[in-house]
Amino acid sequence: MTAEQKTLAFVVYPGLTPLDLVGPLQVLSALAQLDPGYRTVVVGATKDTVGTDTPLSVAPSHTFDEVPSPYAVLVPGGTVPTLRAMADERLLAWLGTAAAGAELVTSVCTGALILGAAGLLEGKRATTHWMFRDLLTGLGATPVADRWVEDGRVITAAGVSAGIDLALHLVERLAGRQIATNVQFAIEYDPEPPQGGLDWANQPYGDLKPLREHTLRAGLADNPELLGKLLAHT
Amino acid sequence: MTAEQKTLAFVVYPGLTPLDLVGPLQVLSALAQLDPGYRTVVVGATKDTVGTDTPLSVAPSHTFDEVPSPYAVLVPGGTVPTLRAMADERLLAWLGTAAAGAELVTSVCTGALILGAAGLLEGKRATTHWMFRDLLTGLGATPVADRWVEDGRVITAAGVSAGIDLALHLVERLAGRQIATNVQFAIEYDPEPPQGGLDWANQPYGDLKPLREHTLRAGLADNPELLGKLLAHT
Numbered sequence: 001m002t003a004e005q006k007t008l009a010f011v012v013y014p015g016l017t018p019l020d021l022v023g024p025l026q027v028l029s030a031l032a033q034l035d036p037g038y039r040t041v042v043v044g045a046t047k048d049t050v051g052t053d054t055p056l057s058v059a060p061s062h063t064f065d066e067v068p069s070p071y072a073v074l075v076p077g078g079t080v081p082t083l084r085a086m087a088d089e090r091l092l093a094w095l096g097t098a099a100a101g102a103e104l105v106t107s108v109c110t111g112a113l114i115l116g117a118a119g120l121l122e123g124k125r126a127t128t129h130w131m132f133r134d135l136l137t138g139l140g141a142t143p144v145a146d147r148w149v150e151d152g153r154v155i156t157a158a159g160v161s162a163g164i165d166l167a168l169h170l171v172e173r174l175a176g177r178q179i180a181t182n183v184q185f186a187i188e189y190d191p192e193p194p195q196g197g198l199d200w201a202n203q204p205y206g207d208l209k210p211l212r213e214h215t216l217r218a219g220l221a222d223n224p225e226l227l228g229k230l231l232a233h234t
Numbered sequence: 235m236t237a238e239q240k241t242l243a244f245v246v247y248p249g250l251t252p253l254d255l256v257g258p259l260q261v262l263s264a265l266a267q268l269d270p271g272y273r274t275v276v277v278g279a280t281k282d283t284v285g286t287d288t289p290l291s292v293a294p295s296h297t298f299d300e301v302p303s304p305y306a307v308l309v310p311g312g313t314v315p316t317l318r319a320m321a322d323e324r325l326l327a328w329l330g331t332a333a334a335g336a337e338l339v340t341s342v343c344t345g346a347l348i349l350g351a352a353g354l355l356e357g358k359r360a361t362t363h364w365m366f367r368d369l370l371t372g373l374g375a376t377p378v379a380d381r382w383v384e385d386g387r388v389i390t391a392a393g394v395s396a397g398i399d400l401a402l403h404l405v406e407r408l409a410g411r412q413i414a415t416n417v418q419f420a421i422e423y424d425p426e427p428p429q430g431g432l433d434w435a436n437q438p439y440g441d442l443k444p445l446r447e448h449t450l451r452a453g454l455a456d457n458p459e460l461l462g463k464l465l466a467h468t
Contacts, residue, residue: 010289022288055263055294056294059292062289185432193402
């Protein structure tokens with residue numbers, strides 16, 4: 001790390017959804033390869049390997065303590081463990097300090113709920129996974145149904161795969177359109193969803209509603225006050 | 235694991251590109267959550283944590299020995315370490331046995347080169363990352379410039395992010411279109427590349443050519459015979 005390098009810090013906590021993390025990490029690590037003015041780091045409470053919501057385990061490169069002042073912070077989401085992480089004192093303490101000095105405070109999917117728990121969405125327009133979007137109101141934010149939502153230095157992405165789009169937007173913001181296009185070629189991001197785009201008029205909310213209920217009840221079982229706050233506006 | 239469960243095995247080796255792995259793993263783990271007839275596992279030579287081409291480290295859930303007969307195999311790609319993995323004896327030995335009995339043999343990005351090194355692309359139509367696609371000829375395959383290429387049980391995807399499209403295609407093949415659509419909603423895969431789709435008439439091959447050369451020369455420094463074979467048709 002050189003004195004001039006800007007550090008982009010990606011947060012790891014146990015049980016996260018790895019695509020929320022790895023999509024943007026791959027994109028911004030490609031930026032760091034093309035532009036030595038940036039470096040990416042993965043930060044966690046410890047460097048221990050932690051589980052995810054898939055059979056893959058992951059480990060950070062740095063502890064929170066080692067990266068007190070990042071240029072940018074990205075918080076990935078998940079299901080039950082993400083709701084639990086809304087009350088993770090070490091995570092919230094680091095996030096409060098790190099975000100206070102950061103130029104960019106970003107999230108993917110329900111990572112926005114963690115930003116909200118740290119008080120970082122108060123008065124902001126924001127988004128998160130579509131199934132949890134209405135919860136943002138209880139955290140002081142105005143929910144917006146966009147792929148990503150930029151409100152000053154706070155930029156939140158929609159669910160899981162939206163982190164790739166968010167990250168390419170960040171590359172363009174940080175390094176310009178040509179570099180962003182080169183990164184897009186490097187990850188060959190020319191999507192062809194086999195089933196087409198999402199048909200929001202036919203969203204399977206009924207099929208997935210039990211998952212939302214389980215996620216909220218299990219994730220906030222020890223935190224009825226926060227659960228009530230989140231559900232007060234839904 | 236029940237007797238009827240079909241195992242979808244995702245390969246880990248040191249230095250891989252994590253998005254190649256995590257995109258499809260997230261998609262197919264969502265399938266496994268919706269349909270208990272499937273389970274996903276992440277396999278490696280050992281369960282040790284290994285580095286990737288980003289600051290994230292990853293660890294498999296199982297060793298090769300523990301998963302001798304998967305229903306499906308997926309091999310992710312990368313840069314220099316992937317070329318090196320083309321001569322990894324433990325990986326190739328497992329892949330030869332596992333793929334022989336598998337119903338689906340798949341790859342993302344330059345993972346196709348590893349399938350080729352194991353002799354699995356002989357006579358097949360296949361694809362890989364666009365910068366390395368011409369190398370497939372030297373492995374006995376016919377290169378095809380599609381997002382993913384299905385030739386019987388061998389299905390190969392284009393670069394990095396194409397693994398998500400491949401995986402949603404696999405979900406539809408395995409479990410039907412409604413489940414695939416539900417998985418697509420779960421990962422909110424409704425891509426909006428901020429810079430638009432890739433403009434193949436203006437691909438930055440010149441900018442990226444040194445990366446290709448470095449990858450081949452460094453990755454196959456100890457393997458001049460294979461390097462010659464790959465370059466013979468380019």
